[in-house]
Amino acid sequence: MKIAVVRDILDANERIARENRRLFDRKGLLVMNLMSSPGAGKTSLLEQTIEALGGDLRLGVIEGDIQSSKDAERIARRGVQVVQINTGGACHLDGNMIRDALDALDLDRMDLLVVENVGNLVCPAEFHVGEDFKAMILSVTEGEDKPAKYPLMFRESKVLVINKIDLLPYLDCSVEQIREEALKVNPELVLFEVSCKTGEGLDRWMDWLKEAARARRPPLE
Amino acid sequence: MKIAVVRDILDANERIARENRRLFDRKGLLVMNLMSSPGAGKTSLLEQTIEALGGDLRLGVIEGDIQSSKDAERIARRGVQVVQINTGGACHLDGNMIRDALDALDLDRMDLLVVENVGNLVCPAEFHVGEDFKAMILSVTEGEDKPAKYPLMFRESKVLVINKIDLLPYLDCSVEQIREEALKVNPELVLFEVSCKTGEGLDRWMDWLKEAARARRPPLE
Numbered sequence: 001m002k003i004a005v006v007r008d009i010l011d012a013n014e015r016i017a018r019e020n021r022r023l024f025d026r027k028g029l030l031v032m033n034l035m036s037s038p039g040a041g042k043t044s045l046l047e048q049t050i051e052a053l054g055g056d057l058r059l060g061v062i063e064g065d066i067q068s069s070k071d072a073e074r075i076a077r078r079g080v081q082v083v084q085i086n087t088g089g090a091c092h093l094d095g096n097m098i099r100d101a102l103d104a105l106d107l108d109r110m111d112l113l114v115v116e117n118v119g120n121l122v123c124p125a126e127f128h129v130g131e132d133f134k135a136m137i138l139s140v141t142e143g144e145d146k147p148a149k150y151p152l153m154f155r156e157s158k159v160l161v162i163n164k165i166d167l168l169p170y171l172d173c174s175v176e177q178i179r180e181e182a183l184k185v186n187p188e189l190v191l192f193e194v195s196c197k198t199g200e201g202l203d204r205w206m207d208w209l210k211e212a213a214r215a216r217r218p219p220l221e
Numbered sequence: 222m223k224i225a226v227v228r229d230i231l232d233a234n235e236r237i238a239r240e241n242r243r244l245f246d247r248k249g250l251l252v253m254n255l256m257s258s259p260g261a262g263k264t265s266l267l268e269q270t271i272e273a274l275g276g277d278l279r280l281g282v283i284e285g286d287i288q289s290s291k292d293a294e295r296i297a298r299r300g301v302q303v304v305q306i307n308t309g310g311a312c313h314l315d316g317n318m319i320r321d322a323l324d325a326l327d328l329d330r331m332d333l334l335v336v337e338n339v340g341n342l343v344c345p346a347e348f349h350v351g352e353d354f355k356a357m358i359l360s361v362t363e364g365e366d367k368p369a370k371y372p373l374m375f376r377e378s379k380v381l382v383i384n385k386i387d388l389l390p391y392l393d394c395s396v397e398q399i400r401e402e403a404l405k406v407n408p409e410l411v412l413f414e415v416s417c418k419t420g421e422g423l424d425r426w427m428d429w430l431k432e433a434a435r436a437r438r439p440p441l442e
Contacts, residue, residue: 038258038342038371039363066343068369089373091312091343119370120343121259122287122312141362141385142260148289149340150259152310164362170391172418197393 013127016095020130023102024113030216031113032209033093033131035153038119040139041163043071044196045205046114050078052206057111057213062101064093064118071116081105092123095130112213121146125153132216135159138182140173147181154185159192161205166195234348237316241351244323245334251437252334253430254314254352256374259340261360262384264292265417266426267335271299273427274333278434281331283322285314285339292337302326313344316351333434342367346374353437356380359403361394368402375406380413382426387416 024031036042043063050059060081063072072084083101085093098115107113115131117124125134136157138146141164147154154160160182162175175193182189190208194201245252257263264284271280281302284293293305304322306314319336328334336352338345346355357378359367362385368375375381381403383396396414403410411429415422 037260037340037363038367039360065370067372068366070366070369091341118343119258120312120341122339122341123344139260139362141360141388142258145289145291146259148291149286151288167362167388167391170388 010126013095016099017128017130020095020098020102023107024130024132027107027110028217029107029110029113030213031115031129031131033115033117033124033129033134034137035117035121035124035134035157036119036137037121037139037142040119040137040142041196042116042119042137043074045137045161045163045194046075046116047078048196048199048202049114049206049209050075050080052202053112053210054078054080056210058109060105060107060110060113062093062098062105062113062115064097064116066090066118081110087118091118091120092127093117093129094127098129111217112209121150121153125156132212133158135161137161137163138178139164140168140171140175140178143173144177144181147178147185151185154182154189157186157189159190159208161192161194163194163196165193165200166198231347234316237320238349238351241316241319241323244328245351245353248328248331249438250328250331250334251434252336252350252352254336254338254345254350254355255358256338256342256345256355256378257340257358258342258360258363261340261358261363262417263337263340263358264295266358266382266384266415267296267337268299269417269420269423270335270427270430271296271301273423274431275299275301277431278332279330281326281328281334283314283319283326283334283336285318285337287311287339302331308339312339312341313348314338314350315348319350332438333430342371342374346377353433354379356382358382358384359399360385361389361392361396361399364394365398365402368399368406372406375403375410378407378410380411380429382413382415384415384417386414386421387419 069084075082290305296303
């Protein structure tokens, strides 16, 4: 009975996510669903990305938080289109929330839309919102055991950004072991090692993202 | 309709949590529900606590993880009673899971039972398991904005342990501001600032916990 209810919710979500996806297809818009634990650096990575790619790509952001509009305020200061969703308790974003938020965005003036999910290493991985791909961030401060303990998110993600590598000298943590454990769960993962604080490693991320947005655009007529 | 379903689940959970609680009352057992984001240091705090209090208190641990038994293995090495719950996808522990796990523990040889919840700053706060109190850990690496963004967990917790203070020199993070933001959400919070790595600040935590377990014991007849 309980399983049936959950299944209904997921099915309804899939339907709406597919509708969102069709809209993104028509617009030739690259949509990334960005997920991580609280405080792993989603908004910081976004700030750096807007800074670096703002001249090449027109970015838009949907900010998901249970409460507060702190993140949307940080993003708005960078001069890109942004909408804040407050889930009012819910632990993840779903297709319906994204559909509602799209009304407030001009998709014709956008190349890359980033959906910053609620900080949670579990639930967001279960819900598509119509994205092209999911990307996740893991902070090195979280330790090497996270892929084995939270496998779904690592499995659902196309990209893993390992953040805060500037802190490695002060931690008992091996970034090689994080890579190894993550690839055990998902051998297809595209991996980046970065510090949003010092900027280390971000060039490769920017190049990859620019190329992904370019490939998404409809061919010129 | 959707809300009604959620309400039913929470009501059913409350009933089972109350049954668990009555059992703990009969045993004079202090039960702490320990919550945090992934990698904030729940198992490390437990290892330190077992090390420091093992002579004074008989500890037991229920480990909650979506998958893997890594944490239970770490705890078992310390020679205390431990059970691993694998939720198989679920993002939190509930009363029913705890009731099942209790069958594998001898509560008559125990003064303090710690329920280590799934690493998640959202969902575990919604489900009682029969505990005396909830305690949460926030790592300083997660930043000062977490109380405003995840208010329920801060509101539901009696205790906030701020961990990894050894990393403060390498972060743009103010522990005073974390305290301030947390107390804005829940002025009753009992606060600790610790480093499970260096041991700093742990004495106060141990004294507080020992006193709480002492107060919970039934008066001698």
